[in-house]
Amino acid sequence: MIPSSKKTSGQLAENLAQRYLQQQGLRPLCQNWACRSGELDLVMLDGDTVVFVEVRYRRHAAWGGALESVDLRKQQKLIKTAQLFLQKETRWARHPCRFDVVAIGSTGDAIGNPNWIQNAFDS
Template sequence: MSPISKQESGRAAEALARSHLERNGLRLLAQNWLCRGGELDLVMLDGDTVAFIEVRYRKHAAWGGALESIDARKRQRLVHAAQLFLQQESRWARHACRFDVIALSPGASPASPELNWIKNAFEA
């Protein structure tokens, strides 16, 4: 994965994450869902559970890895966006929910980043 711009690398990371999750049986509900004050990278259905998935990619760990980049402020924005999603998409409001993180970092080769899927990465 060696896209040029930050936006392109973000899209490529989300595509890899989505493909990985779909191979593991999850079904896409929304991608890049925007609201005032936030964005949900992927919203997927895992059985009866709505999974809000934050995708993070870091080329270098100099400023912390992908996981470390999700601070308390970012978690708060994700929770707020998820609440708005559930209000707008009320058919999913009665389902159990969780927050997952897909952390991508450089792997053995640029074309194959290391993917780390953390289910229930944090509580709302």
């Protein structure tokens, strides 16, 4: 079942995305890292690459798909937040980085399978 509250369904989608990415061999560094400019849903490690993961959940495709919701403005905000993350978490600053999106939609009464887009956009 899909939870009724937006926050609960978002958290469920993030947990699903993290489990899925871990099954693909990524290691979690942190979840919901926040600063004044925004929040990073997931920060993971893929080999030696730091991966900033935006998790997008859409209950109804009629309002636009999850992938389409990561527009240029959202990308710029994620890039700025990732830069601040690397300034604070200096041990990761020299590692290569990329931005991925995990889009999760609903199918009937259940959350659907993750759609993982690697290198979804460039910084």
